[in-house]
Amino acid sequence: xxxxxxxxxxxxxxxxxxxxxxxxxxxxxxxxxxxxxxxxxxxxxxxxxxxxxxxxxxxxxxxxxxxxxxxxxxxxxxxxxxxxxxxxxxxxxxxxxxxxxxxxxxxxxxxxxxxxxxxxxxxxxxxxxxxxxxxxxxxxxxxxxxxxxxxxxxxxxxxxxxxxxxxxxxxxxxxxxxxxxxxxxxxxxxxxxxxxxxxxxxxxxxxxxxxxxxxxxxxxxxxxxxxxxxxxxxxxxxxxxxxxxxxxxxxxxxxxxxxxxxxxxxxxxxxxxxxxxxxxxxxxxxxxxxxxxxxxxxxxxxxxxxxxxxxxxxxxxxxxxxxxxxxxxxxxxxxxxxxxxxxxxxxxxxxxxxxxxxxxxxxxxxxxxxxxxxxxxxxxxxxxxxxxxxxxxxxxxxxxxxxxxxxxxxxxxxxxxxxxxxxxxxxxxxxxxxxxxxxxxxxxxxxxxxxxxxxxxxxxxxxxxxxxxxxxxxxxxxxxxxxxxxxxxxxxxxxxxxxxxxxxxxxxxxxxxxxxxxxxxxxxxxxxxxxxxxxxxxxxxxxxxxxxxxxxxxxxxxxxxxxxxxxxxxxxxxxxxxxxxxxxxxxxxxxxxxxxxxxxxxxxxxxxxxxxxxxxxxxxxxxxxxxxxxxxxxxxxxxxxxxxxxxxxxxxxxxxxxxxxxxxxxxxxxxxxxxxxxxxx
Numbered sequence: 001x002x003x004x005x006x007x008x009x010x011x012x013x014x015x016x017x018x019x020x021x022x023x024x025x026x027x028x029x030x031x032x033x034x035x036x037x038x039x040x041x042x043x044x045x046x047x048x049x050x051x052x053x054x055x056x057x058x059x060x061x062x063x064x065x066x067x068x069x070x071x072x073x074x075x076x077x078x079x080x081x082x083x084x085x086x087x088x089x090x091x092x093x094x095x096x097x098x099x100x101x102x103x104x105x106x107x108x109x110x111x112x113x114x115x116x117x118x119x120x121x122x123x124x125x126x127x128x129x130x131x132x133x134x135x136x137x138x139x140x141x142x143x144x145x146x147x148x149x150x151x152x153x154x155x156x157x158x159x160x161x162x163x164x165x166x167x168x169x170x171x172x173x174x175x176x177x178x179x180x181x182x183x184x185x186x187x188x189x190x191x192x193x194x195x196x197x198x199x200x201x202x203x204x205x206x207x208x209x210x211x212x213x214x215x216x217x218x219x220x221x222x223x224x225x226x227x228x229x230x231x232x233x234x235x236x237x238x239x240x241x242x243x244x245x246x247x248x249x250x251x252x253x254x255x256x257x258x259x260x261x262x263x264x265x266x267x268x269x270x271x272x273x274x275x276x277x278x279x280x281x282x283x284x285x286x287x288x289x290x291x292x293x294x295x296x297x298x299x300x301x302x303x304x305x306x307x308x309x310x311x312x313x314x315x316x317x318x319x320x321x322x323x324x325x326x327x328x329x330x331x332x333x334x335x336x337x338x339x340x341x342x343x344x345x346x347x348x349x350x351x352x353x354x355x356x357x358x359x360x361x362x363x364x365x366x367x368x369x370x371x372x373x374x375x376x377x378x379x380x381x382x383x384x385x386x387x388x389x390x391x392x393x394x395x396x397x398x399x400x401x402x403x404x405x406x407x408x409x410x411x412x413x414x415x416x417x418x419x420x421x422x423x424x425x426x427x428x429x430x431x432x433x434x435x436x437x438x439x440x441x442x443x444x445x446x447x448x449x450x451x452x453x454x455x456x457x458x459x460x461x462x463x464x465x466x467x468x469x470x471x472x473x474x475x476x477x478x479x480x481x482x483x484x485x486x487x488x489x490x491x492x493x494x495x496x497x498x499x500x501x502x503x504x505x506x507x508x509x510x511x512x513x514x515x516x517x518x519x520x521x522x523x524x525x526x527x528x529x530x531x532x533x534x535x536x537x538x539x540x541x542x543x544x545x546x547x548x549x550x551x552x553x554x555x556x557x558x559x560x561x562x563x564x565x566x567x568x569x570x571x572x573x574x575x576x577x578x579x580x581x582x583x584x585x586x587x588x589x590x591x592x593x594x595x596x597x598x599x600x601x602x603x604x605x606x607x608x609x610x611x612x613x614x615x616x617x618x619x620x621x622x623x624x625x626x627x628x629x630x631x632x633x634x635x636x637x638x639x640x641x642x643x644x645x646x647x648x649x650x651x652x653x654x655x656x657x658x659x660x661x662x663x664x665x666x667x668x669x670x671x672x673x674x675x676x677x678x679x680x681x
Contacts, residue, residue, distance in 0.1 A: 084106065085210055098199070098205070123142075141182050197580075198580045213253060219426075220427075225338075228292045242672060242674055257352065258354050262356035271330060274332070370448060376447060376448060381400060383399060411441060419450075462533040465528075523551065559663060559670070565659050598628045606618075
């Protein structure tokens, strides 16, 4: 960590200490005015917590100051690894995989640069788009500058010429030109693009080959039992599902885990309330209607009734001791809650394996023993702490009362996913507010030796959903928006939008319902996924239901329009396959050529997204593809009809191939996003 970064971090921690110490002063002033009672006891407890936190922060500052200046911050275990398409093994068929043009260019130019400038550390490959050519290599300038520092007098143009001279023979590049101060303009081969399009028609939209298949464990959605899912769970659920689909598309083995909050103090509270309200629950089914109301009732009692609170804590101890009657109550509450979750997951097309905190209860003792064995545990005020490197806040793995914490259960989950599930890639799709916590868990996993350099462990963080007032999205009464209500509102608005377009006159009842769900759930998902997940975004039904711009409605209309072209021509997929088997695809018209190149960008977009897990790149690509297709269709006829009779006079099969290829890629994108397509809308 450099000096400025360290100073910034220490200043931030000092400001936090000042704030906490002010809180302590305020608490002390309140304490002096109070008589010994329940409120005073709460204040003293709060004071103890603040004092402990200040002590930890001060220790963290001392550790930072005592570190050697050369020490660096912990980096992600996968920061240096970038997935790229790879050369196919001899046993693999080329037709099973698409080709990433950008990655292939990187490989070709990297070999050419290394052949001539291997001794230059700055000799990296820089491939960009180009307004002049199809692509451009801009590596020559940096190499030239590095050579000048070594005393070699060359200009960028000479460097670029040497790079071009070393490009090995290939099918991808038609020609290269050196222009300006060393820019290498790259022109793609039409033969290559025709071959790739033919493959797409014959085999469908395939993923590029990126090497061995891996075990991927993705933690997402993660609602709390006994609480209804709200809009905050929407982001985690649909982002996690889309990332899961992307890895599966590349052939990886994906385990979707729903890390449910189903253990701890809140369940003692709920079970104690259950025993009072339905004392015969162990003999007959307790008629819990509104689980959210049931939770609020128990929480109110917990906050106001000391005797109830005491019984709630006793139920927690019995729960963790697996008392049969208490476990029965716990299961009953979980089952009621699970039914509500499952309805939402079914509507959204989400499939998850439930793995609650309770699953890891028996593993937590083992985790504590592991850290103690490695002498990584510090005992302070009865707490067992772990101080992961590079993290300012320690992990509490055992509380002063002997109980475990979220830190303990998350460490147990990490160990289980690495060793029992044998995960190569672990992804946690959790809101950005948990970044410090997740950093601590990952750092501790590296510290104890569980996480190896070969693992990819990431917190896939996301920002909050805002209302149109640019504040956290809530109802008018100030409550968090229930996800069920949000989806129901989407269905109502989608149906109104379809009827406004008089679609009920051309669609059957069954088709109208399918269109309603596709539009409702599609627009909600797409509006979220089309924004950079690391940023906040404003939720607006009006904007997401618009049929212009980068919205689900526009994309669905574009897709159904493209599919209708071949349908109107009476040409099926088998006829198109037969056509490309014996005919070349015409790319002579500039609009045909532009569309072909846009279609073939698909593999490189997928690899980029697999690296950065920013799903909005797929949405951006879809919108650009639909826009380029519209340009093509407006200027290149596919079907010629008699103006008088409307009968088809001729069909341009080559252009129908481009239509079908566009639709095939869009359909794959829809599937990756978890959206349903429609043949008619």
